[in-house]
Amino acid sequence: MKGGLLVDDEFIHEEERSLTVRKTSLFFAGDGFTVYDCKGSLVFRVDSYGGPNTRDTDEVVLMDAHGRCLLTLRRKRPSLRRRLEGYLGERSDGQKPIFGVRRSSIIGRNSVTVEVYGDYQCSEYLIEGSFGARSCTVVEAETRRKVAEVRRKVDASTNVMLGKDVFSLNVKPGFDGAFAMGLVLVLDQIYGDDLLEVGEEQVHPSAEDL
16 A cells, blocks of 8 residues: 655655645636745745636646646546546646546535545545635545645734635645645635635735745
8 A cells, every 4th residue: 555645755744734825816716826834935836827828727737846846737627516637747648647626516515525546545535614714624534534724824923814815734744745735726726716705805924924
């Protein structure tokens, strides 16, 4: 049996990691993200892929801080349940996906199923909660063990909750942080910001918040 590695073992840690995710554009769902660790160092980035000049708007590429492609997400069409598939590195023609993601119901909006292909310790995860409210949890389907969480971020110095374009991604020990961020991109592709409150004030983080 393979372990928890799905994308890159560089992002698997023995202690829980809290990452700050910042959406870099608010004009299109999923335009781009930058992700920082608790020291303010860049960990992941996603360049703009949702604008009108994008070559292939069905694909999303997750990169590390140096621009190395870690994961490619591709929307599967046609799909009533907004199904996406994940590929290691930069996807090439004929390459097989390593996981697939779908909404658990075309009616319900609060559950997403992640099916992992191949011989891994966990073959299925569930994402429960509301990504629009920045409150959701990734759990192993069989054991119900939490492996990652998305939460609203609070400015520690003022105790003020930041806008929803800045949020926390908490990755549990032993779980691949790159895979966890890939799932955040999946949720953004499926739901975008359609659940955000209209007119809610957006507060951008300072360096201290990262």
